[in-house]
Amino acid sequence: MKNWKTLAAVGAISAGLIAGCGTTPAANSSGNSSTGAGNTATNSAGGSSASTSGSYTIGFAVSTTNNPFFVAMENGVKQEAQKLGVKVIVDNGNNDPSTQLNQVQDLIQQKVNAILLNPTDSQALSSAVTAANQANIPVITLDRSVNSGKVAAFIASDSVQAGKMAADELIKALKGKGNVVELQGIMGSSAEIDREKGFDQEIATAPGIHVVARQTAKFDRSTALNVMQNILQAHPDINGVFAQNDEMALGALKAIQQAGKSNIAIVGIDGEEEAVQDVQKGLLYADIAQQPTQEGVLGVDNALKLIKGQSVQSTISSPLQLVEKGSSFTGF
Amino acid sequence: MEKFGAVVRRYHLGPLIGLVILVIILSLLSPQFFTFGNLRNVALQTSVNALLAVGMTFVILTAGIDLSVGSSLALTAALSAGLMVAHVNPWVAALAALAAGAVAGFLNGVFVAYARLAPFIVTLGTMQLFRGLTEVYTNGNPIFNLPSSFSHFGTGLLLAIPLPVWVTAVVFGVVWVVLNKSVFGRRIYAIGGNETVAHLAGVPVKRYVVLVYVISGVLAALAGIVLTSRLGSAEPTAGTGYELDAITAVVLGGTSLFGGEGTILGTLIGALILGVIDNGLNLLNVNSFYQDAVKGLIILAAIMLDRKKSTGR
Numbered sequence: 001m002k003n004w005k006t007l008a009a010v011g012a013i014s015a016g017l018i019a020g021c022g023t024t025p026a027a028n029s030s031g032n033s034s035t036g037a038g039n040t041a042t043n044s045a046g047g048s049s050a051s052t053s054g055s056y057t058i059g060f061a062v063s064t065t066n067n068p069f070f071v072a073m074e075n076g077v078k079q080e081a082q083k084l085g086v087k088v089i090v091d092n093g094n095n096d097p098s099t100q101l102n103q104v105q106d107l108i109q110q111k112v113n114a115i116l117l118n119p120t121d122s123q124a125l126s127s128a129v130t131a132a133n134q135a136n137i138p139v140i141t142l143d144r145s146v147n148s149g150k151v152a153a154f155i156a157s158d159s160v161q162a163g164k165m166a167a168d169e170l171i172k173a174l175k176g177k178g179n180v181v182e183l184q185g186i187m188g189s190s191a192e193i194d195r196e197k198g199f200d201q202e203i204a205t206a207p208g209i210h211v212v213a214r215q216t217a218k219f220d221r222s223t224a225l226n227v228m229q230n231i232l233q234a235h236p237d238i239n240g241v242f243a244q245n246d247e248m249a250l251g252a253l254k255a256i257q258q259a260g261k262s263n264i265a266i267v268g269i270d271g272e273e274e275a276v277q278d279v280q281k282g283l284l285y286a287d288i289a290q291q292p293t294q295e296g297v298l299g300v301d302n303a304l305k306l307i308k309g310q311s312v313q314s315t316i317s318s319p320l321q322l323v324e325k326g327s328s329f330t331g332f
Numbered sequence: 333m334e335k336f337g338a339v340v341r342r343y344h345l346g347p348l349i350g351l352v353i354l355v356i357i358l359s360l361l362s363p364q365f366f367t368f369g370n371l372r373n374v375a376l377q378t379s380v381n382a383l384l385a386v387g388m389t390f391v392i393l394t395a396g397i398d399l400s401v402g403s404s405l406a407l408t409a410a411l412s413a414g415l416m417v418a419h420v421n422p423w424v425a426a427l428a429a430l431a432a433g434a435v436a437g438f439l440n441g442v443f444v445a446y447a448r449l450a451p452f453i454v455t456l457g458t459m460q461l462f463r464g465l466t467e468v469y470t471n472g473n474p475i476f477n478l479p480s481s482f483s484h485f486g487t488g489l490l491l492a493i494p495l496p497v498w499v500t501a502v503v504f505g506v507v508w509v510v511l512n513k514s515v516f517g518r519r520i521y522a523i524g525g526n527e528t529v530a531h532l533a534g535v536p537v538k539r540y541v542v543l544v545y546v547i548s549g550v551l552a553a554l555a556g557i558v559l560t561s562r563l564g565s566a567e568p569t570a571g572t573g574y575e576l577d578a579i580t581a582v583v584l585g586g587t588s589l590f591g592g593e594g595t596i597l598g599t600l601i602g603a604l605i606l607g608v609i610d611n612g613l614n615l616l617n618v619n620s621f622y623q624d625a626v627k628g629l630i631i632l633a634a635i636m637l638d639r640k641k642s643t644g645r
Contacts (some may be wrong), residue, residue: 065568065571066463066472068473069475071471071472071473183618187621213617214619215614215617215620217396217618221474221563221565221573222380222559222570225562225563226610226611228378229377230373230614231615233364233370233611247474247567251563254562258487272474280586309470
């Protein structure tokens with residue numbers, strides 16, 4: 001008998017918690033205009049605003065929402081959808097390919113008019129795209145693409161180009177001479193491979209620059225702090241750091257500051273707000289900014305074209321922007 | 333040799349011997365390894381995992397497991413960073429984080445002790461719950477521009493030793509006394525040895541189990557405070573996978589996953605082994621592709637050194 005009471009209490013607590021989670025984003029959107037703008041475009045609130053322009057629904061399967069980059073992408077999608085009066089269903093894949101596969105299948109079941117897919121994994125999500133193809137639902141991939149299946153358009157920044165631009169900045173900062181450390185992202189991810197490729201090609205044009213250490217910090221700030229601290233022990237004489245994303249650039253910056261060094265040029269990629277601020281403060285040398293919000297906007301625009309039977313380009317490049325001290329980029 | 337083996341077993345010297353061997357090898361391979369500056373870095377870098385592992389030791393001693401510590405770390409860190417950005421005094425914000433950690437642990441403890449659910453399942457659930465709440469709270473973005481007085485806590489030195497290392501040392505000291513010299517400590521071992529017998533012997537098992545998870549939650553929050561002050565920001569992804577590092581440290585230190593057996597010094601040594609491996613691989617600039625494999629092999633080797641003890645049971 002007592003056990004039943006406990007179980008009932010547990011049930012009540014969890015129901016309360018779930019209800020609590022459900023209401024929090026709504027509370028955000030009314031209380032905070034800067035972050036809340038996107039929330040009103042979700043399926044629950046979309047009904048009222050969608051009445052103006054037909055009743056199209058786009059499914060957006062995003063890889064994760066615990067990373068500012070993808071949060072910005074999601075905001076871009078929601079804002080553009082709200083502007084155009086399109087309903088959006090957002091599914092967060094939590095970086096898990098199988099979760100995301102299920103979510104895309106659910107979107108197909110809900111008979112959405114188009115799917116925007118930001119795949120967690122290029123191989124695993126191929127079958128999701130094939131399934132959408134069979135259901136005649138057009139798919140646009142954002143930021144990463146898939147290995148097989150028919151994709152109507154692929155929208156992304158050019159990661160090889162981003163690596164090249166970062167290398168150019170370091171060459172400029174070091175005047176063509178010095179020792180450089182490369183902090184790598186999650187090994188084997190397409191961003192890691194392509195950014196490294198572009199960086200290596202370009203840095204090779206400056207024979208006076210030596211890459212003395214390459215270590216992975218998994219795109220993660222706290223890992224980068226520790227890894228950079230360790231590298232500084234082995235290489236006290238470094239002049240530059242190329243971090244394959246901003247999170248690692250910011251972690252490396254902390255390690256360098258805490259080691260009491262100031263003449264090390266750090267270049268990151270992404271355009272996160274904090275990194276952009278640190279470029280302005282002169283703490284980071286430069287940042288190669290992507291524009292994920294813009295990727296989301298382009299995704300919705302092109303999805304609507306497809307729904308209306310218009311043709312779109314198969315590869316659409318989202319612009320990169322060099323952020324230097326004094327430039328006006330505001331982060332995503 | 334037989335006598336040496338007996339001594340190793342009696343004083344649980346396996347992990348310590350493993351650490352010493354590792355340190356000797358790394359000192360030979362890298363001239364930078366055995367320097368004061370580098371060892372200080374290792375201690376600093378180990379502090380977060382060591383704090384989580386102390387809490388995990390309590391939990392595992394009662395034959396439980398706490399998979400939620402990484403998420404608790406992220407949630408409490410985000411809460412305190414949010415308060416600081418809203419101009420709450422940093423120390424008040426840090427206290428609020430510790431309180432939130434206690435609440436998170438209490439939730440785990442109640443589910444485990446009173447609802448009688450398996451710790452693995454309960455904390456698997458709360459791991460997701462706390463991570464989700466962190467994402468809601470931070471909207472997926474890091475919270476930064478924390479006050480510099482708070483950053484000093486993670487980066488400042490006292491007698492040439494970083495403050496987080498002092499904090500970790502004090503926590504270990506207190507916990508050593510609690511586990512070895514107090515009634516509470518003896519009862520924790522008793523619960524892990526045999527819960528029914530402990531109950532019949534008059535130990536308030538349920539309350540103790542709740543308390544153990546509260547300790548784990550508070551220490552996760554403390555680890556979160558250390559990490560946040562080192563980084564000067566709170567990340568929604570902070571602590572991802574840290575529960576596994578903490579469990580690894582505890583197991584490397586010779587604590588039995590079946591409960592009732594283990595030492596806090598072993599856990600400290602286990603955490604140091606992990607810290608030394610990461611540091612050494614970076615110093616030697618080992619190719620990233622090989623790092624996880626090498627780390628795994630070293631962990632297996634360290635456990636092998638401790639093998640006799642476990643097979644002897």
